[in-house]
Amino acid sequence: MAHPRSSSSAPSKGLPQMIRDQLRDEILKGTLPAGTQLRQDALAERFSTSRIPVREALRKLETEGLVSYERNRGAIVIEMDVTQICELLDIRVALECHAIRLSIPNMVQMDFDQMQEILDAYSASESITEWAEYNRRFHLALSAPANNLKLRRLIEEFCLNTDRYTHEMMSIATGKEGPQSDHYEILDACKKGDADAAVKLLELHILETKKNLLATDRMKQAL
Incomplete structure (x- = not known):
């Protein structure tokens, strides 16, 4: 190292x-x-x-x-509890949805090609650890065309912090097909230049992680 x-x-x-x-x-x-x-x-x-x-x-x-x-x-x-993770997910919604609205008018074919490449690698991978990394890269690629380094840095920090605690758990529970389907829908909205649709899809995508996390925690508490 x-x-x-x-x-x-x-x-x-x-x-x-x-x-x-x-x-x-x-x-x-x-x-x-x-x-x-x-x-x-x-x-x-x-x-x-x-x-x-x-x-x-x-x-x-x-x-x-x-x-x-x-x-x-x-x-x-530190080890975060579910309440803290959910708070970070709420912050992710605010930051990422704002960023994608700023990004879409600036997106060019190069951006779409990069996101497609990330999702193709995600689909081909059988490693949960790699899924988390490709998920991180995709979400950061959505925010990059906003051309706001401070905003991107905040997204990177909150995205990574939540992924650290949630992605492996969620991947085991739901697999990758559901999240990947969301990713492709978000990418399609970006290609169409439909910022309203992209924002809505991204918000639902992140909040679905929150709902699954809370459900998984309820199941653990019931055992």
């Missing part, structure tokens, strides 16, 4: 971001599961730097809801 460069060779503002990106990726992939203690001294040694950029990286992860600070334990990878 490639490590960020030491503080002597990397820009001081860039190193915390590089550390944050690496840890974030490992948290979202499950390499660092919920409950993992993130010790600053160990991370500083791992990334060949001081504790200062590590501390800044952990604070960034805290603002994203991936890490919390516990007394006598320091930074811990």
